[in-house]
Amino acid sequence: DQQVKQNSPSLSVQEGRISILNCDYTNSMFDYFLWYKKYPAEGPTFLISISSIKDKNEDGRFTVFLNKSAKHLSLHIVPSQPGDSAVYFCAAISHGGSNYKLTFGKGTLLTVNP
Amino acid sequence: EAQVTQNPRYLITVTGKKLTVTCSQNMNHEYMSWYRQDPGLGLRQIYYSMNVEVTDKGDVPEGYKVSRKEKRNFPLILESPSPNQTSLYFCASSLIAPEIGELFFGEGSRLTVL
Numbered sequence: 289d290q291q292v293k294q295n296s297p298s299l300s301v302q303e304g305r306i307s308i309l310n311c312d313y314t315n316s317m318f319d320y321f322l323w324y325k326k327y328p329a330e331g332p333t334f335l336i337s338i339s340s341i342k343d344k345n346e347d348g349r350f351t352v353f354l355n356k357s358a359k360h361l362s363l364h365i366v367p368s369q370p371g372d373s374a375v376y377f378c379a380a381i382s383h384g385g386s387n388y389k390l391t392f393g394k395g396t397l398l399t400v401n402p
Numbered sequence: 403e404a405q406v407t408q409n410p411r412y413l414i415t416v417t418g419k420k421l422t423v424t425c426s427q428n429m430n431h432e433y434m435s436w437y438r439q440d441p442g443l444g445l446r447q448i449y450y451s452m453n454v455e456v457t458d459k460g461d462v463p464e465g466y467k468v469s470r471k472e473k474r475n476f477p478l479i480l481e482s483p484s485p486n487q488t489s490l491y492f493c494a495s496s497l498i499a500p501e502i503g504e505l506f507f508g509e510g511s512r513l514t515v516l
Binding site: 294322324329330331332333334337377379381388389390391392393394395 | 406433435437442443444445446447450452458460461492494499504505506507508509510
């Protein structure tokens with residue numbers, strides 16, 4: 289059972305426009321969410337995160353929104369740049385006592401066209 | 403330079419031949435973990451470790467073992483590899499837990515089991 293879902297395998301946007309990547313989750317025990325970016329032949333790199341006690345976190349061109357009631361989060365990139373073209377993974381953490389388990393979505397390939 | 407180093411980067415082996423993928427970080431991080439990336443499945447956590455001598459199963463631990471005898475090293479052991487373990491493997495670390503410190507990934511180890 290997939291607990292973190294990225295239903296769009298790919299997304300294509302024009303340079304300068306907004307990119308919106310979506311992520312849904314089913315496990316109500318998730319209380320921290322992260323986004324990672326991955327270029328081909330490289331390991332993923334951390335992008336931005338959000339705690340479940342917040343509904344928005346912003347870092348430069350990147351903003352993550354969390355809607356707990358809908359179990360939905362989204363990553364907004366404004367303005368989009370060709371260098372943003374990569375696979376984006378949504379991830380969620382559930383805490384079981386003192387342990388931390390990290391669950392990733394399948395990823396969304398973002399292509400930003402010049 | 404702060405980094406997570408995995409070895410080997412590429413390996414072709416045969417079914418049943420024990421192998422170890424090493425992972426080392428030079429950032430004094432407490433949290434380390436292993437993931438596999440497969441087409442259409444995204445990143446799935448295999449094992450993680452909160453600190454020395456503390457390890458726990460992720461989502462897909464079957465067929466793998468880990469150990470955490472020292473803070474900097476977190477090897478992944480395949481006692482009897484099988485073709486379904488052909489995958490791209492990533493090791494990652496963070497200062498404490500992923501939500502407090504960003505997760506740093508290695509460059510990946512591509513394993514093929516014939």
